[in-house]
Amino acid sequence: MKIVNSIGLSFCQMMQRLPPLPSIQEIIRIYGLSARKKLSQNFLLDLNLTKKIVKSAGILDGCIVIEVGPGPGGITRPLLNSNANKIIVIEKDSRFLPSLQILAEASKQRLEAIHGDILSTNLSSLIPSACQTQWDSSPPLVHIIGNLPFSVSTPLIIQWLHSISTRSSAWSLGRIPLTLTFQKEVAERIVAPPKSEYRCRLSVMCQYLCDVKLKFSIPGRAFVPPPKVDVGVVHFVPKIKPLINQPFKVVEKVNRHLFHLPNKYCSKAVSTFFPLEREDLCTDMIELSGINPEKRPFELSVEDIRRFCDAYVEILKREPELFEYDFRSQASSKERRNKGNLIQSLEDQIGNSNHFDDDESYLKGVGVR
């Protein structure tokens, strides 16, 4: 990780606007910044849209803003025109550093550009500890924003949700909000309420830890080059009290089992939690949860899933080794056949939906129904 530029801050600098600069299109042309398919680069050149993304983050006055994947700086520019105190950008592709350097100089060093991979960046080391606020008070004056490739934004939000659940990494400093772009279909899943056709594991994992809001959508044609799908801008604010008070791994496992069969009765999904010969435990789990076994997983509220998590943990207290049980490796031949059908149907759905090349693996990973 290489720091290209660092800054000193003052209120006057904070209030300054950028001087006239070459347009993003000119920057791309001058530096020969063609979009790289390998890094799923799709640029937003329309400053009205990038301003709208920045506006949807809320009031940034006096904030430290961390932008992931600035590219040629389409979002960075309105960030520098806001009253944010400091903007730290993290970019994996070194070709963008010279153009970010121009912005750093034009902004009188309010911008710090870091050459690095967001997936392995220690965010807490970038934020002064003076920014810290108590978890149960207002969020700190820090914001994370980014228009990342779809292949990165979903694994990243899962990684960050884990950090939010343990109050680690950047979230050791308080309830830092995020504004991130996703493939529109993934954004719909993140915010999907019970009974929605989009309800899935990702909906529950996001909603038990954060207040989530789909701010607006951007048509694919607004990007250069245009992806085949539209994009949704999602705002996350970590909740003071998560709706499920169990370890992240437990919540993840319970969701994985429940949404394995999202449209069948819950009793069927609960039968995947335990070995075939332990039907007694399935009955226990339904009874302890108090959930109607004829509800279907996609109809469950986060509160219902909280009850399943608590019931599962009660059973694990008696037989902790059951946590290791993996229905996918232990499935009977009949179940394996069913599973084969399920994977086939997932592949059919994904194959028909014109996603980016590398969407397939992460959409499977987040439980597309």
Ligand SMILES: C[S@@+](CC[C@H](N)C(=O)[O-])C[C@H]1O[C@@H](n2cnc3c(N)ncnc32)[C@H](O)[C@@H]1O
């Ligand atoms: C979809 S482009 C968006 C660029 C710019 N923010 C915009 O809106 O026009 C994604 C950017 O993220 C960068 N990127 C991709 N993977 C990254 C990673 N793991 N860490 C940091 N940046 C990454 C790409 O190089 C690219 O500049």
